[in-house]
Amino acid sequence: MHDVRAIRADPAAFDAALARRGLPPASGAVLAEDVRRRAAQTALEAKQARRNALAREIGQGKRGGGDTSALEAEATALRAEMEGLEAEAAAAERAQTALLEALPNLLDLEVPDGADESANVVLREHGDPPRFDFKPRQHFEIGEALGLMDFAGAAKLAGSRFTVLRGGLARLERALGQWMLDLHTREHGYTENSVPLLVNDAAMYGTGQLPKFADDLFRTTDGRWLIPTAEVPLTNLAAGEILAESALPLRFTALSPCFRSEAGSAGRDTRGMLRQHQFQKVELVSVTRPEDSAAEHERMTGCAERVLTELGLTWRRVVLSAGDTGFSAARTHDLEVWLPGQGAWREISSCSNCRDFQARRMGARFRPAEGKGTAFVHTLNGSGVAVGRALIAVVETHQRADGSVAVPEALRPWMGGTERIGP
Missing domain, CATH: 1.10.287.40 (Serine-tRNA synthetase, tRNA binding domain)
Structure with a gap:
């Protein structure tokens, strides 16, 4: 607002x-x-x-x-x-x-001009794309050959854009989420939350999903909404509050299922797990004083980058152009990971500074320690990171010629010491 x-x-x-x-x-x-x-x-x-x-x-x-x-x-x-x-x-x-x-947030002055993603600007890259002495396969080819990724079974249960994971890949998905939560809570100072997956109109309105993006959401028969991201419940914890300046910043994280209708994505990424109606994600949310939000944005992006580095992935940071920046964001950093099977960069995390845009919709304020009155907080959100896409990147990056997948060292304690996922 x-x-x-x-x-x-x-x-x-x-x-x-x-x-x-x-x-x-x-x-x-x-x-x-x-x-x-x-x-x-x-x-x-x-x-x-x-x-x-x-x-x-x-x-x-x-x-x-x-x-x-x-x-x-x-x-x-x-x-x-x-x-x-x-x-x-x-x-x-x-x-x-x-x-x-119905009007989006105003952009940071340093956001590059441009109508779409073609005008996005790469800010930095980490690592070199892995080289193989065999033709790398895409994640769904690897997963199906292992017998651990079942798209036909999921379609029988729920239709397209769902996946059943089994055995080692199901455990890998669980390990990724748990490891990321522990990393963000133990080393990055975020407080873990377990949040409702169903929220009301006010919560969706507060973070900017309603009224403009109702078609992208799933709604229940009693008028609640399935969350498209834990950003919605986590950010709305500050809704209607007047916080003490000394309480800021608030830093929240949650691992949750996310639900998206993928309206308008017909024909895009129809194979595999890249674009699903249901997926797991570790979300990061910060609530700060206005003067701290730019530094917090940099910090949050760095927390997500640490995940990708620890997993041995090749990644880059991109600042989105004016035409590609989301409705509620003033500035967004996308983290893109290199997928060897696709031979392409794909987004795995978005970290956005929304400034006071969401706070005005939610009525989220703080009381400065000095001076009179109250002021709107600034809110930020980011993926820390999308679990399904992290699994895709791990499977494609660490695939082996025999069809197996090497488990990154960082995940092995969460995998019972498993070093390799085979058929």
Whole structure:
């Protein structure tokens, strides 16, 4: 959500910021509703003052035995006019909110311009793509040959974009999630949470999934939503709160299933586990003071990078362009991992600084230790990392000529010492 006062102060700058995302000007429509609301409120205050004066005059008249019928008739008319003005102000506020809630966050000035992912900028790379003395296979070829990855069985149960993992690969998925949780809690200072997988409208609205992205979500028959990421419940823990400055930053993590309808992705990544309706992810969320969020963004991205390095993967950090940055984000770093079987870079983590955009929607504030009043917190979220895609990257990077998969050393304590996954 956006600060109407900032739009009012510089509408041209607001429209220029929207133009970077390829959107038309919106300040005119927003401020027109703002003018309508404020005019109705001003008129309402004037009529309330007159009504108060009339109440005093009527009281004095009755005590003096005079005729107050004309004054009472005016008071009755005023009451009807005030009800109309209240309705007008409320309608204008609803219209203004509807306009604002459909507009994405304003971008960081350093976000590169560009219409889509082709304008993303690589900031750094780590490691060299592995070389094989055989033709590397994709993860689904390896998994099916091992008998540990069953797409046909999953389709029988639930349809397309689901997977059944068995044996060593099922254990590898579990090990990845547990190891990442322990890394982030023991070494990176995040607090582990076990969160609801079903949330209400307010939670989805607070982090920006509603109303714009309802088609990307799964909804239950009682009106709840399956979470697309643990970002939703973790960030909303701060909703409606006024936090002490000394309590910040808050750093939360959770391992949870995530559910996405993948609306609009027909024909994309139909083979394998890259794009699923259900997957596991370790989520990182931070709630900070405004002046700390840029440094926290760098820190969070580094935490996700550590995961990939420990797994022996080749990765790179990318800053997303204006046209590729998500709705709630002001700046996003994507981490992409090299998949030898595909011969391509694929996104495995996104770390975003949302600044006060989500906080305004959620009503999440803090009280500065010095000074008066409250201020909105800044919120950040990132994948630390997507478990399914980490499994894909491990399987393709550490595949062997005999079809087996070497287990990265970091995971072996969580795999009972297993060094190799075979058929």
